[in-house]
Amino acid sequence: MIQWILDRPIGRAIFIYTIMLISLALLAVIFSPVLIPLLVSFLFYSLLQPLTNKLLGRGFSKYSAISLVLIGLVVITVTVIVVLFPFLLDQIAELQSRLPSIWKHISAMVAELGNVLQQKAGVSFDPDTVVQRALEYLKQWGASTAMSSASSVMTIAMTLMLVPLITFFLLKDYQRVRNHVMSWLPNRGFELGWLTYYRVTSQLQKYLRGVMIQSLIVAMVASIGFWLIGVDMPVLFGVLTGLFNLIPYVGPLLAIIPPLIIALGEQSYSIGLLFGIPAVVLTAQLIDNLVVIPAVIANTVNLHPLVVLLGIVIFGAVFGFIGMLIAIPAMSVSKIVFNALIYGLQGKDFELA
Amino acid sequence: MSDANTSSIWGSLFRKREPWQETVTELWAATPFFRGIPLREIRRIVDNMHLRNFSVDEPIFHIGDQGAGAAIILSGVVEIRYKKTVLATLSRGDFFGEISLVLDERRTADATAIEDTELVFFLRPELDEWITQAPQHGARLSTNLAHVLAKRLLHANEMLAKAQGKK
Numbered sequence: 001m002i003q004w005i006l007d008r009p010i011g012r013a014i015f016i017y018t019i020m021l022i023s024l025a026l027l028a029v030i031f032s033p034v035l036i037p038l039l040v041s042f043l044f045y046s047l048l049q050p051l052t053n054k055l056l057g058r059g060f061s062k063y064s065a066i067s068l069v070l071i072g073l074v075v076i077t078v079t080v081i082v083v084l085f086p087f088l089l090d091q092i093a094e095l096q097s098r099l100p101s102i103w104k105h106i107s108a109m110v111a112e113l114g115n116v117l118q119q120k121a122g123v124s125f126d127p128d129t130v131v132q133r134a135l136e137y138l139k140q141w142g143a144s145t146a147m148s149s150a151s152s153v154m155t156i157a158m159t160l161m162l163v164p165l166i167t168f169f170l171l172k173d174y175q176r177v178r179n180h181v182m183s184w185l186p187n188r189g190f191e192l193g194w195l196t197y198y199r200v201t202s203q204l205q206k207y208l209r210g211v212m213i214q215s216l217i218v219a220m221v222a223s224i225g226f227w228l229i230g231v232d233m234p235v236l237f238g239v240l241t242g243l244f245n246l247i248p249y250v251g252p253l254l255a256i257i258p259p260l261i262i263a264l265g266e267q268s269y270s271i272g273l274l275f276g277i278p279a280v281v282l283t284a285q286l287i288d289n290l291v292v293i294p295a296v297i298a299n300t301v302n303l304h305p306l307v308v309l310l311g312i313v314i315f316g317a318v319f320g321f322i323g324m325l326i327a328i329p330a331m332s333v334s335k336i337v338f339n340a341l342i343y344g345l346q347g348k349d350f351e352l353a
Numbered sequence: 354m355s356d357a358n359t360s361s362i363w364g365s366l367f368r369k370r371e372p373w374q375e376t377v378t379e380l381w382a383a384t385p386f387f388r389g390i391p392l393r394e395i396r397r398i399v400d401n402m403h404l405r406n407f408s409v410d411e412p413i414f415h416i417g418d419q420g421a422g423a424a425i426i427l428s429g430v431v432e433i434r435y436k437k438t439v440l441a442t443l444s445r446g447d448f449f450g451e452i453s454l455v456l457d458e459r460r461t462a463d464a465t466a467i468e469d470t471e472l473v474f475f476l477r478p479e480l481d482e483w484i485t486q487a488p489q490h491g492a493r494l495s496t497n498l499a500h501v502l503a504k505r506l507l508h509a510n511e512m513l514a515k516a517q518g519k520k
Contacts, residue, residue, distance in 0.1 A: 057486035175401065187405060190474070191414065191421035194403075198478040344419050 009345040017338055037159045041166035044175065047212075048073065052171055066171045074164060084235075091233040095262070102265025108341065109264075136238045192344045199340040203274060214292050215242040218284045222255070225280030229258050229273060241281060246325050248308050257283050303331060373427060374399050377473045380425055380446050386497050394490050398483050407466035417459045420453030424477035428517045429470025434463045451501060454480055469470075 005011035032039055042057050055065035085226050185193040219242025226234035241255040263273040303311075308328065314329035381387050386470045402426050407413055409470070413431065414420065425448040433441045433449060440462060443449055447462060454477050466472075484491030 053482065053486050057488060179398055179403065181402070183403065185411075186409065187407060190403075191404060191476075193417050194478075195419050195421045197474075202478075 009342060012345050013338060013341040016341055022335065023091065034158075034162065036155060037162035037166060040159060040163050041170055043208060043212075044073065044163065044171040045166045046201075046208055048167065048171060050205075062172070066168060069171070069172060070168055073167070088236055088239065091236040095233060098262075098265075102262065105265050106261075106332060139278070146280040171221070196337075196340045196344050199343075200337050203336045203340075207336070208329070211329060214288060215245055217292050218242045218245045218288050221287055222280055225283060226259060226277070229276035229280060231257075231273065231277060231280075232262060241284060245284075246328065247312060248328060249305075250324070251313060252281050252285050303328070303335065307331065356376070370396075370400065371404075373404055373471075374402075377427060380427070381448075384425070385446060385448060385449065385501055386451070387494065388391065388497055389493050390490050390497075393403060394487055395398040397487075398475070398479070399473075401479050401483075403476070405472050407470045407472060408467060409466065411466050413464040413466060413470075413472065414450070414460045415463050416460055420450060420456075420460045421449050421478075422474055422480070423451040424472040424474045427471040427473055429466060429472075431470060431472070432465050432467050434465065435461075448474065451497065453477060454498060455498060455502070486491050 006015060048337070052065045052069050055068060056062065060068065082299060181194060181198065182190075219238050221238075222241035223235050223238025226237050231237060237255075237259040240258060241252075244251040244255040247254065259277050260274070263277060310332075311327045311331045312324055315323035317323075319326070359424075374396070378392065378396050381399065382390075382392060407429070412423070416435070426443055426445050428445055429500055431443045431447075431449065432439055433443065441449070448462070452458065452461065453476070457477070480494075484495070
């Protein structure tokens with residue numbers, strides 16, 4: 001039975017794929033304390049390695065090329081932290097300070113709705129109870145967020161320290177270590193192993209770079225759009241829209257909700273904003289679909305819409321919100337690896353013409 | 354696992370090159386493939402090449418296998434066959450499989466080690482990467498490769514013409 005499965009390309013592909021998944025899961029468990037810095041470093045490595053290669057081609061030595069690229073990375077990161085972070089933190093602080101008045105306004109709206117319902121339809125409910133319940137829920141949520149943000153400060157500090165170090169050694173030694181690990185391949189799988197490795201990594205690099213550029217462009221378009229129509233805290237909501245963009249179908253809807261709640265919570269909200277916010281997100285989506293995707297991530301991965309939806313639901317149920325964010329990248333990576341395996345293993349029936 | 358192998362993970366930051374890498378650099382430098390390319394550049398490519406050991410009668414590749422690149426013989430003897438016809442017998446310093454450096458195609462002949470053989474593989478993605486890093490030398494190597502392939506084509510045409518003449 002096992003032999004029958006292994007005799008077929010698809011059977012062998014599934015077999016190798018399963019072994020890879022198990023190895024990956026084991027590695028993830030072993031490296032779990034430093035998993036985030038490791039993943040971020042690999043992301044930076046995939047972004048910076050082509051740049052290092054270009055510098056090597058211009059006659060730089062390996063050490064000076066890597067140092068130059070890393071110094072560039074550190075300068076950009078520090079600039080982003082120094083310039084963008086206080087800006088975002090200000091906006092978050094502003095949001096926090098305005099939450100009570102927004103909440104007051106929303107509870108007044110709920111009370112008004114209660115009156116209208118009672119007058120017109122005879123339905124009665126106690127607005128105070130509703131508001132009280134919602135407030136309690138919000139308090140609980142706030143407490144858990146505060147706890148998790150304390151631990152996330154530690155994680156961020158550790159990540160900031162480890163990432164440049166790991167990225168440096170990846171740029172310097174990754175190929176050597178990789179060559180060593182690949183030397184464990186048996187002779188008959190050696191060429192296929194390397195080809196599969198190169199196909200997967202080149203597609204992955206393209207895909208990850210594409211997704212990052214895509215999120216950045218959507219965040220910029222949405223920020224400018226929100227700023228133009230007069231939404232408060234346009235950068236904060238723009239960045240959120242860029243992040244939500246990683247979730248297909250559901251993402252844009254989620255991106256509309258936070259700025260809409262803030263707009264509704266204002267004392268004097270304009271009807272224009274209620275239409276403007278979805279219009280901005282829709283425009284960002286259109287630019288993304290018509291310009292960015294064809295130019296940046298065309299032909300990399302195509303997943304069936306049903307697979308996408310089921311993936312988002314399942315990843316969301318198992319890993320929460322982060323799961324929804326990583327569902328599509330994770331499934332795309334799986335598809336790239338599996339396809340490369342199938343393609344490589346289908347050589348048995350080959351005949352010279 | 355040899356010490357030389359484990360040193361790739363645990364070795365010091367300023368590790369020396371493996372002895373086979375220097376020999377392979379000289380072997381490649383003597384081929385038409387690397388004509389006109391400085392030894393320093395050949396060394397840089399060889400540092401990314403892969404040493405593999407094959408035992409007597411062990412297949413290196415079969416017709417229809419995915420070809421990832423060319424190989425040069427460090428020691429031993431390799432036979433290239435198409436079905437049961439022996440096309441070539443190669444030894445130290447000879448290279449084969451160079452079509453796969455250009456095309457993402459399947460192998461068009463069988464290669465078998467007929468002695469214990471050490472091969473050093475040069476893979477297509479590594480050639481592509483090196484060309485982006487050193488475009489000037491890359492252009493030279495591409496011309497050399499075109500020469501090698503054109504000569505093989507001429508040779509094949511001559512053999513075909515002879516075979517048809519005999520008929």
